[in-house]
Amino acid sequence: MPTDRSPTRIQKKNRATILEAALEVFSNHGFRGATVDQIAKAAGLSKPNLLYYFPSKEAIFTELLSGLLDTWLDPLRALDPDGDPLEEILAYVQRKLQMSRDFPRESRLFANEIVQGAPRMLDSLSKDLKPLLEEKSALITQWMDAGKLNRTHSKHLLFSIWSLTQHYADFDVQVRTLMEDEDPFDSAPQHLELMFRRLLAPDHIAG
Amino acid sequence: MPTDRSPTRIQKKNRATILEAALEVFSNHGFRGATVDQIAKAAGLSKPNLLYYFPSKEAIFTELLSGLLDTWLDPLRALDPDGDPLEEILAYVQRKLQMSRDFPRESRLFANEIVQGAPRMLDSLSKDLKPLLEEKSALITQWMDAGKLNRTHSKHLLFSIWSLTQHYADFDVQVRTLMEDEDPFDSAPQHLELMFRRLLAPDHIAG
DNA sequence: GTCTATACGCTGATAGAC
DNA sequence: GTCTATCAGCGTATAGAC
Numbered sequence: 544m545p546t547d548r549s550p551t552r553i554q555k556k557n558r559a560t561i562l563e564a565a566l567e568v569f570s571n572h573g574f575r576g577a578t579v580d581q582i583a584k585a586a587g588l589s590k591p592n593l594l595y596y597f598p599s600k601e602a603i604f605t606e607l608l609s610g611l612l613d614t615w616l617d618p619l620r621a622l623d624p625d626g627d628p629l630e631e632i633l634a635y636v637q638r639k640l641q642m643s644r645d646f647p648r649e650s651r652l653f654a655n656e657i658v659q660g661a662p663r664m665l666d667s668l669s670k671d672l673k674p675l676l677e678e679k680s681a682l683i684t685q686w687m688d689a690g691k692l693n694r695t696h697s698k699h700l701l702f703s704i705w706s707l708t709q710h711y712a713d714f715d716v717q718v719r720t721l722m723e724d725e726d727p728f729d730s731a732p733q734h735l736e737l738m739f740r741r742l743l744a745p746d747h748i749a750g
Numbered sequence: 751m752p753t754d755r756s757p758t759r760i761q762k763k764n765r766a767t768i769l770e771a772a773l774e775v776f777s778n779h780g781f782r783g784a785t786v787d788q789i790a791k792a793a794g795l796s797k798p799n800l801l802y803y804f805p806s807k808e809a810i811f812t813e814l815l816s817g818l819l820d821t822w823l824d825p826l827r828a829l830d831p832d833g834d835p836l837e838e839i840l841a842y843v844q845r846k847l848q849m850s851r852d853f854p855r856e857s858r859l860f861a862n863e864i865v866q867g868a869p870r871m872l873d874s875l876s877k878d879l880k881p882l883l884e885e886k887s888a889l890i891t892q893w894m895d896a897g898k899l900n901r902t903h904s905k906h907l908l909f910s911i912w913s914l915t916q917h918y919a920d921f922d923v924q925v926r927t928l929m930e931d932e933d934p935f936d937s938a939p940q941h942l943e944l945m946f947r948r949l950l951a952p953d954h955i956a957g
Numbered sequence: 958g959t960c961t962a963t964a965c966g967c968t969g970a971t972a973g974a975c
Numbered sequence: 976g977t978c979t980a981t982c983a984g985c986g987t988a989t990a991g992a993c
Contacts, residue, residue: 710913
């Protein structure tokens with residue numbers, strides 16, 4: 544077991560390598576479907592050596608989850624109360640879509656866990672995600688009250704943004720099978736901008 | 751092994767019971783996460799007895815998938831070329847949402863498989879889903895050409911319907927955690943109708 | 958048709974040499 | 976810190992009695 548005080552450079556590097564490998568394997572197979580052997584091989588280590596850095600498979604997984612959740616929620620945190628409401632939300636949608644394109648493994652990692660009832664993530668959902676959702680959905684409701692946005696259910700609005708954008712990461716195989724050679728990420732940004740612009744842009748039609 | 755000709759009533763009933771139990775277990779844990787023991791217990795049979803009706807765990811899974819896919823695609827097949835375009839699509843959205851409410855296990859079964867790269871479903875995607883998508887997206891494009899619907903990317907439109915509606919089944923745990931006591935299915939229908947009506951209703955604004 | 962008992966591979970984790 | 980060797984338990988599947 545690594546000593547508690549001041550991990551060496553090699554320890555830090557190996558832990559990082561393991562977590563990177565774990566992300567690759569867990570995101571593709573889920574917790575139960577992944578094996579320590581696969582992770583060790585992907586990390587270029589032997590299985591016992593890997594378990595020298597982490598006490599168990601479960602420990603790797605939970606550390607991975609908690610480490611990623613913070614940055615995963617950054618795009619939502621960046622929603623700026625002082626910005627232009629419509630543009631803020633449209634920018635958030637695009638940020639989320641880019642994350643699906645650039646970090647699909649993170650998205651699938653969470654998706655895998657949540658479809659199966661989030662047995663190792665329920666606490667994070669309540670403690671980290673819920674307060675953030677409350678804060679931002681309240682902000683959006685304020686914007687609607689002020690007439691800056693067309694009125695909708697603000698929580699469903701955020702769910703919609705999540706599901707539409709993460710779909711391109713989580714269901715990537717299906718999307719690419721159905722679109723053949725066209726890259727989904729070429730046309731998705733326009734489509735999603737149109738959806739949310741039409742939904743949220745305040746009415747200018749009299750009557 | 752059951753004889754090939756004319757399965758008895760008890761055989762039919764047991765196979766149906768097993769598939770029902772398998773749906774329950776596979777949808778909650780995925781293929782790898784599910785065990786034959788769990789399925790047998792859920793079906794009220796011993797493990798060897800279960801394997802008398804199906805040759806393997808894999809066989810149960812694939813039969814379950816192929817059996818469910820057909821009815822799963824029914825709502826899309828029901829999209830009527832002769833109906834009113836906007837109302838047809840809005841009705842499709844509501845049918846899909848009802849399926850997420852009434853058959854969440856089926857949705858999660860497919861979701862589990864697809865997030866992990868659809869190793870046992872790729873053929874079905876190409877052979878069954880793709881032709882249907884091509885047919886219906888072409889129909890939608892026709893409607894747009896005729897000015898009956900606002901123009902959007904018809905495939906992304908269908909992806910959007912799938913992701914938004916199935917989200918309430920696949921991410922049920924997250925949604926319910928974040929909405930606490932409010933039932934998502936009380937407010938989701940309105941929200942989704944508004945989204946697609948605003949997106950697709952032909953413009954009446956001059957200029 | 959249904960059971961008990963069991964074979965056997967895979968997987969998570971540990972022991973102990975170096 | 977890293978390795979080889981190995982253990983214990985689980986999970987799929989089968990054998991064979993009834």
